[in-house]
Amino acid sequence: MHRYANPTRFLKIARVVTPIVALLGLALTAAGLWIGLFASPPDYQQGESVRIMYVHVPAAWLGAGGYMSLAIASATALIWRHPLATIAARAIAPAGAAFTAICLISGSLWGKPTWGTYWVWDARLTSMLVLLFLYLGYLALSASEAEKGGEARASSILALVGVINLPIIKYSVEWWNTLHQGSSISVVNASSKIAPELLTPLLLSVAGFSFLFAAIVLMRMRAMLAQSRVDARSRRMAEALA
Amino acid sequence: MKAKHQRLWLVVGALTALGGAGVLAFSTLGEKATYFYAPSDLATGPAPTDAIRLGGMVEKGSIQRDGETIRFVVTDMAKTVPVTYTGILPDLFREGQGVIAEGRIDPATGTFTAETILAKHDEKYMPPEVAGAMKKTGAVTAGN
Numbered sequence: 001m002h003r004y005a006n007p008t009r010f011l012k013i014a015r016v017v018t019p020i021v022a023l024l025g026l027a028l029t030a031a032g033l034w035i036g037l038f039a040s041p042p043d044y045q046q047g048e049s050v051r052i053m054y055v056h057v058p059a060a061w062l063g064a065g066g067y068m069s070l071a072i073a074s075a076t077a078l079i080w081r082h083p084l085a086t087i088a089a090r091a092i093a094p095a096g097a098a099f100t101a102i103c104l105i106s107g108s109l110w111g112k113p114t115w116g117t118y119w120v121w122d123a124r125l126t127s128m129l130v131l132l133f134l135y136l137g138y139l140a141l142s143a144s145e146a147e148k149g150g151e152a153r154a155s156s157i158l159a160l161v162g163v164i165n166l167p168i169i170k171y172s173v174e175w176w177n178t179l180h181q182g183s184s185i186s187v188v189n190a191s192s193k194i195a196p197e198l199l200t201p202l203l204l205s206v207a208g209f210s211f212l213f214a215a216i217v218l219m220r221m222r223a224m225l226a227q228s229r230v231d232a233r234s235r236r237m238a239e240a241l242a
Numbered sequence: 243m244k245a246k247h248q249r250l251w252l253v254v255g256a257l258t259a260l261g262g263a264g265v266l267a268f269s270t271l272g273e274k275a276t277y278f279y280a281p282s283d284l285a286t287g288p289a290p291t292d293a294i295r296l297g298g299m300v301e302k303g304s305i306q307r308d309g310e311t312i313r314f315v316v317t318d319m320a321k322t323v324p325v326t327y328t329g330i331l332p333d334l335f336r337e338g339q340g341v342i343a344e345g346r347i348d349p350a351t352g353t354f355t356a357e358t359i360l361a362k363h364d365e366k367y368m369p370p371e372v373a374g375a376m377k378k379t380g381a382v383t384a385g386n
Contacts, residue, residue: 043367116359160257177277179277179360182365
């Protein structure tokens with residue numbers, strides 16, 4: 001584990017892995033969205049608006065999953081002080097926030113024709129909005145910490161505290177009566193209430209979005225490491241000139 | 243004890259305390275965070291006089307149209323509440339489908355007057371042909 005926390009070793013591996021992950025992500029997303037938007041049947045109740053699901057569901061899963069990885073990276077940064085962990089957390093946060101926003105916007109656009117409203121304050125929608133605010137709070141706090149050049153302590157603690165929202169999002173549709181429907185897919189039972197014709201493009205686009213998410217994080221981590229090297233070098237040069 | 247072990251236990255302890263606080267908060271929050279009441283919830287205790295949300299299934303064969311006004315019955319398979327509503331309905335409003343009505347219940351007649359109607363969608367997704375075939379075999383009832 002410690003071997004891979006070395007930034008030089010990480011950069012060496014990331015240079016090879018990033019394009020593979022990015023291409024896989026693009027190919028799977030293209031396949032999933034092509035089948036989902038053009039080559040799959042409509043739903044018996046919702047009609048064509050079911051196709052929003054192929055963007056909404058992967059975005060929702062990655063918004064929540066991204067937060068879990070943000071919290072793990074933050075815990076690693078707090079406890080073991082790995083330099084890469086803070087960089088990983090800062091790379092994950094904007095991607096997670098973007099996917100959460102896509103989830104909220106696409107869900108709202110689906111809600112209007114299906115439910116008859118863009119937004120309601122039920123437990124699922126509200127907890128998902130709280131997730132977006134947690135991401136935005138983390139981004140603001142970690143940006144100010146990065147500016148000061150100190151450790152990412154406050155932002156890491158914020159990321160960990162926010163973890164309590166993840167089970168609330170997941171189980172909100174079971175614990176309370178909500179307008180949002182319950183889960184269609186159960187990973188534990190490996191069962192689904194979605195017909196195979198509609199499930200295949202959904203799983204393809206979930207896989208594609210996941211690889212895209214990983215590619216964005218890797219690209220951002222490489223850029224941030226490169227930036228810190230540039231900063232260190234220009235500091236040294238300024239000191240040599242002074 | 244090494245500093246990093248101390249930090250590890252500190253984080254674990256803090257998260258456990260946070261989880262405990264969360265559980266306590268939720269047991270208090272309880273029903274307050276619920277988005278709507280089912281007819282059975284309304285059957286116990288006196289009828290609320292405030293505006294509430296009522297949720298359940300539109301009972302089959304209960305829809306009566308009277309010009310702009312529509313009457314139907316909301317059921318949770320145990321209790322029922324009659325509802326009247328005047329206005330535009332969402333596309334997915336149909337018999338046997340989930341519905342949430344916002345409005346007030348008349349304590350005298352027990353009739354719910356809705357100001358807003360939202361259609362609730364369930365978690366089942368399938369192509370129309372499959373739904374048609376399943377309806378024939380009785381695996382799925384209409385709109386369920």
